[in-house]
Each structure stands twice: as C-alpha cells, then as structure tokens.
Amino acid sequence: MLQELLAGALSDAEQRLHTRPLASAEAAARAHAPALDALAALAPIDRVKILAEIKRSSPSRGSLAAITDPAALAVSYETGGASAISVLTEGRRFHGSLTDLEQVRAAVSIPILRKDFIGTAYQVFEARAAGADLVLLIVAALDQGTLVSLHDLIRELGMTALVETHSADEVSRALDIGANLVGVNARNLSTFDLDQNLFGTLADKIPSGVIRVAESAVKTAADVAHYRAAGADVVLVGEALVTSDPIRTLSEFLAV
Template sequence: MNILDSIIQRKKEEISVAKSHISIQQLKDSEFFGKEKFSLKQNIKDKNGIIAEFKRKSPSKGIINNQSSPLEVVSAYENFGASGISILTDKDFFGGNFEDILNVRNHINIPILRKDFMVDEYQFYEAKSIGADVVLLIASCLSHQQVQEFTALAHELGMEVLLEIHTEEELNHFNLEIDLVGINNRNLKDFKVDLQHSVQLKNQLPKGVLSIAESGIYSIENFKYLTEQGFDGFLMGEYFMKNKNPDKAFEEFISNTI
C-alpha cells in the first residue's frame, strides 16, 4: 500500500465517524453555509495567480512549520497580493484541521481552497460549512463519474472546483464544468517532482482552461520557468512555510517575481 492509499483509507474512516456525530442538516445550519463565496477563478485572471498555502507538515517532508499562526500568515498572503489561500484540513498526514479555516474566514476577503482528499459528498457540505470557496478533486483518488458528480455538487453548493491531475490518463477526468485544472509536479505515490512532465500535460489541456502548477516549486527559477511555459496560476506552500516567517518569505518572493 502506497502513501496515497493509506491516506484514502484513513480518510474514509474519518468521514464515517464525522457522519455519526454531525448531520448534513447541522452543517447546513452553520454560520458560513449561506454566505456568498469568493471566486478563485476570477482572482486567478485578475491578480498574480498565486494560491499561497498554509501547511504544517507533509508525509514526504515531515514537520515544515508548526509554529506560525494561520491568521498571521494568510493575512500577509492577502496583503501582498495572493489570488487565493489554500489551507490543509487533513489532520493525520498534514497536521491540518477545520479551525485553521474557521479562524481566518472572517478576516480575509479572498477565496479559500479547502485542500483535502475529497472522496465523499459529505465532505462538500463540510467545506461549505467552514467557509471554503473552492474544493480540490484529486483525479488519482476518484473515477471520472465521481469527478462529474462532485463537481455538480460543489457548484450546487456555490463552490468552485480545482481538479488535480498528474498523468495523461487523468486528463480524461476533465470536463467542461471544471473551473480550474491543477497539474501536480509531484507524484503523490512516490513524491518525485518533474516540472517538465507537468508542462507536457498542460499543453494537452483544451485551449482556454485555467492551469495551475502545484507543488514542487522550490525556487524563483522554478516559478519563472513555469510562468514562461504558460501556467495561469501557482499553488505554493512549502516554499513559504519552511521559513521561520512565512509572511516575510511571501513578501520577498513577490518583490522578486511580480
């Protein structure tokens, strides 16, 4: 069993427990469920295209930063021009939780991506209830039919969809209802990074689809290369979070690239 299989197995266990404690109706009754959402798709077009991530740890890197305050970091991301915020909500493998979104939602006015492994419709109601504007669908975890059904549900709930792919086969998961396509530079099964592979996949997307380069962007040179290759957006977390002051790292990055 690879790490992705382990994560999905654990995720399904978590969902089962969550369903037994909180009903979908209770999620619908939450503070944020009825609030208007921000559009990441529009912000990618209008701003610098960076989706800046708050991330404590990962299976491949271990602890990245367990000291910084979510509110302090994401507020700086917004202040220095990020198009959107990505926040991990997986606890066991990434050290995330719902509180990281709940505690910042009322303090920032740009879209928040709930970054997690979405494998059950219940999670979409969760995402809406905590104030997420966008959900991530990882093609390697889902069937083509699930991507279609989950996309329809997300839109019904007023959220946008970022579809993540890594292989040519996963290009088949795309449909015209998808808002943005993320191409993961890192293989989730073995965590190897290949920027050129991502460029090749991007070039096979239908014309006009907004493309997001995800993960493995370790330097300004990586960023500039992917920009030159035509990516519309960039999901970046570790580059900033590995610093003692991620907010300062983001400010410096912006000053050197944008």
C-alpha cells in the first residue's frame, strides 16, 4: 500500500510539472515569506501538544468528513489549542490538495504540515510555495540517500521535517540524518494494521532534544493519555477531530 500511495503521489506531481515547471516552483518557494518555527511551536512542555489533522478520507477508513471549508476547520483547531495543523494534500486516496494547504495558511497563524507521500525536491518546493512550515518524510518510503537530500532541502528552505518511523531501524535512520522531530506511526503502512504500543517500544530510542510525535490510533482522551505516559511530546490526531466537535475534543485531549 505504501508503495502504491508513493507512486501515485509522484505521478500526480509529475503531472503538475507540466503546468508549473520545477524552476517556477523553486522560485515561488524561495520567494515565500519565511516559514514559522515549528520546533518552537512543538517543543516539549508540561502537557501534551496536539498536531491536528485535516483529513477527508483514508485508505483504511474510507470517507470521514466532507470538509468543504478546510480554513474554517483550521481556525477551529487553532481556537481549540492545537499547536500545529497537518493538512493532507494527497488527492487519490485522501482527497486533499495543495489548495487546501494554501487556504489553511491564509487562515491561521500556527505552523502547518504538508502531509503527503514526498519523494522529490519538486514536492518540497511545492510545499514551501503553498506556505507549509513542515513536510512529512516517511523513512519506509525512501532510500537513505533520498531521505538525506530531501531533509537537507527542507532545512535549507527554513522548514522542519517530521520524519516518520515504524521500527527501531527506521528511528536509527531518522536520527542519522539529524532529525529534530521524529514521529512513530502506529499504523503499518504496508498492511494498515494498528499497534498503539509501538510508540512505547520505540520512544526510549529517541533521545532528549528530539521531539517525539505519536501518530495514529487516537480516538479518545485515554488514547492521548496512553501516548503521553509513554513519552509523547506531541500527538497527531485526525479522525477523532474531523468526526466530532473539534474544539470540545481538543479540550478533552489537552486536559490529559
């Protein structure tokens, strides 16, 4: 499934190249206002922080919410206390777009993550040009050389990479490139099975000074508390927010 999603995202990016060449995307990225400091926004404090996600659909759950106004939802997230916002921009299975990200950027003042299946410099330039402050890099999807080059480019453009892992080996690879923000995804992106305890088994391998993000398998405040007890500085939440009153749900999650 991961390889299918990556291949689709790369194919779609290749199509966009026909209307917006690489040089144009790079120029727009470098001309954009400076990225917000995501590491400061997500830095550990005495309570958990929430990375709130705008997600219409997923391969594992199907349709979740129509989200006709992503900017309005993003404002609700910011009002509710989210520290940053994740915007799914993958179109085939998650029904997102870079337009969603641009609309969210115009509406909120907290950092925004481009969550997609990133494998090329072009996609990184697109992210910055659209106003992203963070870009997702999935270790399992990339060879180490590509991971290094994309991570370096993200930093060069003033953004932060959220480097997603699923195993001890992947955590090691993330640390080897100097990642400051490491996510552990409870969802196996090959089988889409969930293991909520995976974060706890890997958290100790992520040193202090690196922000730890727990991803997936969050439905209730108890799930957030589970991750917080295991050492999560930040918890990424999507489905639980788009299928509920986001401000009320954020209040419950931030109270753990």
